[in-house]
Amino acid sequence: MRPRDDESRKGTRTKRGYPKFKKHCRSVEYKQSGWKLSDDCMFITFTDKFKSGKFSLYCNKETREDLFRSKINRVRIVRRADGYYCQFCLDANRKEPGNYTGNVIGIDLGLKYFYKDQNNNAVVYPQYLRKSEKKLKRRQRQLSKKFVKGKKPQSNNYHKARKRLGLCHLKVSRQRKDWSIKQARCVVASNDVVVYEDLKIQNMVKNHHLAKSISDASWYQFTQWLEYYGKIWDKAVVSVNPKFTSQDCSNCGHRVKKTLSTRTHVCPSCNAEICRDTNAARNILSRGLEIVGVEWNQGTVGHTGTS
Ligand SMILES: [Zn+2]
Structure with missing residues (x-):
């Protein structure tokens, strides 16, 4: 609110x-x-x-x-x-009995995928949302064509286009919201411990393109809903500092410097070779489990009980 x-x-x-x-x-x-x-x-x-x-x-x-x-x-x-x-x-108190599965998940939020977990499962931003966002950009172009600089008041057609753009924004934001709520619900329902990166810290260092700001908004919403479902089902939802999660090797801890375009993590120290985002998700998960105090054996990812 x-x-x-x-x-x-x-x-x-x-x-x-x-x-x-x-x-x-x-x-x-x-x-x-x-x-x-x-x-x-x-x-x-x-x-x-x-x-x-x-x-x-x-x-x-x-x-x-x-x-x-x-x-x-x-x-x-x-x-x-x-x-x-x-x-x-x-005043409402929504508490529901949670369904405990014994699974844990670490989530790396990305641009190529919406998120990726430690087992290399990716959730992709759906096509229908991309389409709606394209429509939004078109409406925005139509509006700026009708805008006459310095004219007061603007034409009727300008205001019609303005209202159309407003409705489009509303629809897209509702679709995004709906989708991220469903994703969050699904993640918390099937895991007992959920760990994600704290975006407030990360936002400060990243650039500000439109595509980025769109996903920023839905990531934030998504993490808010993770917290919400964690509360009503009594599950551990933890945010961790994302610093170096994509650089450090999740296998041996060796720091491997890489640029944003390097998609695979290759460790010179232990020869591990995994997808960059999966590596980050593993680091995020182990950081979170440290906070919760749960043991995690990397070999049996996802099967560790939370006792
Ligand atoms: Zn390594």
């Missing part, structure tokens, strides 16, 4: 209790007052001067029952390209 932006803008705020959508901040948050749910939870009314007033709530039966029963701490209205959404913050 995004932190409240209002706090930082305290000095510039002139009126209180008059929420507005800012251009770059598309959400408004209420605490206990300023809103009212109808008794049957079909409508929400905003009782301050917020111009949007009364909303019908579209949601499934379970959600409506939850709303009916729970104490609502906060209400947030979010504007998306296709309409307004209302988010309710409730």
